[in-house]
Amino acid sequence: MTKSLLPVLTRRTLLASGAAALATPMLMRRAHAEQSLVVADPGGPFTEGYRKAFYEPFTAATGIAINSVARDAEPTAQFKSIVDTKSYIWDVCTITLSARLILEEQGLLEPLNLDATKVSDVMPEAVHPNMLGTDVYSTVLAYNTDTITEAPEGWAAFWDFDKLPGRRSLRKNPIDTLEIALMADGVAPKDLYPLDVDRAFRKLDEIKDKIDVWWTGGAQSTQLLESGEVDMIAGWNARFQAAIDGGAPAKIVWNGGLYSIEGWGVPKGNPKADLARQFVAFCGQAEMQAKFTDDLAYGPTNLRAYDHIEADRAAILPTSPKNLELMSLASEPFWKANRAALTERFNGWLLD
């Protein structure tokens, strides 16, 4: 086991901004070297952001080494296998609210026993007995400022081809897409759930043939906006921010956005559960969460984090107060109950 972890240790070590700075404390803490956690994050910029925000500060504070690995895009199947076969290759893993419900139902999550006083500043939607949300992502509208000269105010504008002609793209998935249709049809965000599915499909019928691209992967949505392939697109804010950071002439519309939460969960029966809990609780702190916003355009769940974030950066984060008030929380329980059936109906509708 130690041997198989070696490459990861090397990777972590060398990736650190200052290898020398890191080497010294590691020598000092050799006594604790056997204490370590394998943490699965989504990889890429997440690893970078979490390293600064969570992994390094946690190791500095406790002496427990963190080895990060990249998890699969949808880790629920892997999670299930890990628990079922008791091969705990990960000690902690990031999961979404919807994954939490699935994993909870199947009894695959370890309780976190969070100290309520320590997470009192965290958004209540992010605190669960078996998951602590650390970042908020949001489904929003983005548009190309070169071709769409008048800023769209909400989802109704997406349907308005007379006023705002241009190529459109939606996600090839009923989740969020049905909500978007209902909001475009005039349903207030607070009245969305339970979704009036028939009404949503009727509204989608209006623009079905005018959607140029049904995107499937997050990176694809970045590329669609960046390359000017489409002029208006619904998708995740950080993906669009990546295009904007890369110089694309685009803007995000927060109005009518749907947000959701991602955070840490621990596989059931993990022998290192106590260490894992310690790590998860650590990630609830405001100062730590503020640090990942340098690399990730996601919102901290601990709203006190904004005390440590500059105003420019805060403006593009989903949980900054100005943006948050324009958006609503997507209902995971609704989707948990209806996802399979609605996915089938949506796929059938697409083929018609």
Add this chain to the structure above:
Amino acid sequence: MSASAVVSAPRRFQFGPLWLVLPALALLAVFFIFPLGRLFVLGVQDPGTGALTTEHYARLADTPVYWRILGITFRIAFLTAAFCLLLGYPLALWLSKMDSRRQSLMTLLVLLPFWTSYLVKTFAWMILLGNRGVLNSLLTDTGLLERPMRLMYNELGVIIGMVHAMMPLAVLTMLPVMNSIDNRLSLAAGTMGASRSQRFWLIYFPLSAPGVAAAGLLTFITSLGFFIVPAFLGGRGQTMLAQTIITQVQELVNWSFAAVLASLMVAATLVAIWIYNKFFGLSALSGQAPKVDGTPRGSAALRACGQRVLKDLAWLSSPFDRFASQDPSAKGGFSIYALVAVIFLVAPILVVFPLAFTSASSLQFPPPGYSLRWFEQYFSSPVWLAATLRSFGVAFATAFCATVLGGLAALALARSQSRWNGPIFALMLAPMVVPRIVIAVGLFYLMAQIGLVATNTGLVIGHTLLAIPYCFITIGAVLKSYDWRLNQAAETLGAGRLTILRRITLPLLRGGVISAALFAFVTSFDELTVAIFISGGLKTTLPKQMWDDMFLQLNPTLAAVSVVVLLIVTVILLATRKLQK
């Protein structure tokens, strides 16, 4: 009474050559049939109680959308296979007419797209075919088009992407068969007055048919399991079955229904193979020695039909004979086609190169400026380097194991007349038919229990499983034209079995064996799904690392990695070229 005694005695005896298939069978039994069996049991089990139930299948029957998706999957796979054969046959023919030196050089070009990850190829096509893509910009800027054409996000885009991905496989399957055709036969026919068309359609084409059948089957079956290309290049009407299986496993965590869909896919494919077998006499592909009377069972009428069609084709094309006179320069048109086909195969890679040297941090095309920063990033990253090394190691090991196991199995079936040939043949192809996600999930389950997850051995086993069918078919196709009398001749001269294998069989099959090893190498090198599960995030291979990066941020490091991989692989290919001669 006596009849049964006669049958049973030879049956035991006939198992003789089949022992060669045992190593491959053992591997398949433990790491393929067993885990899949457990998965399929899920399809008829209640997830809570474990009791037998038909509810999952009832749901399938009640939901027409899956049948439509199955139809779409078949249509796309069929079109892909048809275009691969149609476009690939002339290319393979062109290659086979070259001297071996030029041939292997050109084959290298045909192979190039094969070495680029599916992910990168798909994104390259997005850059080429987009509304503001390279092609459309070219056409509108030169005034050839008023408005951009819709080249992707529809069926056309999917077919382009899939044909591009599968055509090298088709060409490489047909080429060894074409190479082994004795050109003097056509020559002889010519001296007896056969026209050019007749020589081609009545002599050459039937001789190349085993290669065509193999290529068609391979591309069709492989295409059935595609999910990356339809997801990225397709529109709302292009959803394939593999995508729905992945959704069930990864998003809905409904393994019961995923198992049902996987079973549906396997069943549908088996039916397709069976039909194919009936119509095209595919049993020949398994390397079975030709029947004494020369006609596959029950298909004499079909065969006559085929002959008729070929004669008609010869007659139809005969008026064009005079355009292709004896003048060698008349080959010009043919060469131009082949060059266009090669450009089609290489074009996406031409896009990847400039992107690797871009100064921008996006995949903007053409790049605003040039720099080496992405190569620096690659070479200074121990993560990328470790993944690259691991991928090469795993791919080499896979190529070796799969070629040996698949080759022995092909040899066994070619020599055996056993009634087990059919089932064994089907089993050897099965890993290709079952969606990789299903194999990966089943394997993960098993390997986690025996401690093979996050090991290189686990990766090699998983990849060998996937590569065996390719090796089996490729070597089986060359064995088809192998003259077994050579073995008898050697035996009469006192050579032992091993000597025959080493001095006669292997040298004659060299082209096929090396093709098989290359297939296996590529299969492993470009494999993502099994790697995602078996690497456990700890033993990362190159495609897994690219996937991790790509899923979150598309940056030109991917292009830089692709370029480096291409260069290294080109060197390897040039080295195997020496061997192949």
